[in-house]
Amino acid sequence: MTTPEKPATTAAVDFRCGTVSITGRPNTGKSSLLNRFIGQKLSIVSRKAQTTRHLVRGILTAPDCQYVFVDSPGFQTRHDNVLNKSLNRRATEAARDADVVLWVIESPKVYEADRALLARIPAGRKVIAVANKVDLVKERERLLPFLERVAKERAFHAIVPVSAKSGKNAQELLRVIRNALPRAEAMYPEDQITDRDERFFASELVREKLFRELGDELPYSCEVAIDSFKEEGALRRIEATIWVDRESHKPIVIGDKGERLKRVGTAARKDMEQLFDGKVYLGLWVKVKRGWTDDARALRTFGYS
Ligand SMILES: Nc1nc2c(ncn2[C@@H]2O[C@H](COP(=O)(O)OP(=O)(O)OP(=O)(O)O)[C@@H](O)[C@H]2O)c(=O)[nH]1
Ligand SMILES: [Mg+2]
Secondary structure: OOOOOOOOOOOOOOOEEEEEEEEOOOOOOHHHHHHHHHOOOOOOOOOOOOOOOOOEEEEEEEOOEEEEEEEOOOOOOOOOOHHHHHHHHHHHHHHHHOOEEEEEEEOOOOOHHHHHHHHOOOOOOEEEEEEEOHHHOOOHHHHHHHHHHHHOOOOOOEEEEOOOOOOOOHHHHHHHHHHHOOEOOOOOOOOOOEOOOHHHHHHHHHHHHHHHHOOOOHHHHOEEEEEEEEEEOOEEEEEEEEEEOOHHHHHHHHOHHHHHHHHHHHHHHHHHHHHHOOOEEEEEEEEEOOOHHHOHHHHHHOOOO
């Protein structure tokens, strides 16, 4: 995650560069796809819908193309609070501003929620339909009719079946995206893989572990804030607070004798050490901010607009 001054060399003839918005309803595998392209866990992933809350840029520089991927929150209809309205706004804005939009759906079905999001992508945008999770389609003969149904939804630039999980067809998808991007100079230095800093990833990795550790509802009312982030030689010393929105949630997050909080901390620390390539000390606290998901001011302090 370095940021040298020089942009990538763009000596290749026909060099392409542009933004690629990864959109879709929750849980279709958008963040998994970003991580697959970049080869690192930049965007957090869980089995639960609505894991992603922030726009995360992942930059991939190849000899003939620089792809600037933007992962976005799943477009959601689940809860109508201020947080979710803000997430939906982010999801659609990212699609509006991109050179190419990936509309990620789950094979082998198109849901109404997929269509609702597709309808929000302005006409004239180059949209690639990405039929993810093809590894789950056991009967191969179901795939072709499914792709034919997809083709009827819009005049897509292309339709590509992939598996973010196994990597199947990911290279082919990259080739299709490249050919849809404009001829342009690189925007970022070639060894830069994201626009987010280590503080951001530290808080996201804690949030990912909460999503994985907690039941169905609680993760949605948890947020993580980094209180301090200090580099002491090779060690990163990080103090973070997990905010919950009710007093009764606190003991659930902490767990019996602090066991759950400890598991969250250990798993997050290990991922941070891998991503930052160095030792990490992580101190975690749990505090209550009542009703923060519906409180615009509290949301701003957590970086939502
Ligand atoms: N079998 C299979 N599972 C996948 C694939 N891609 C993603 N998943 C799983 O689908 C779930 C959701 O993946 P995410 O990458 O978090 O999905 P997302 O679209 O970013 O979800 P939100 O951020 O909540 O909108 C996780 O359990 C992933 O492991 C795939 O190609 N095949
Ligand atoms: Mg996601």
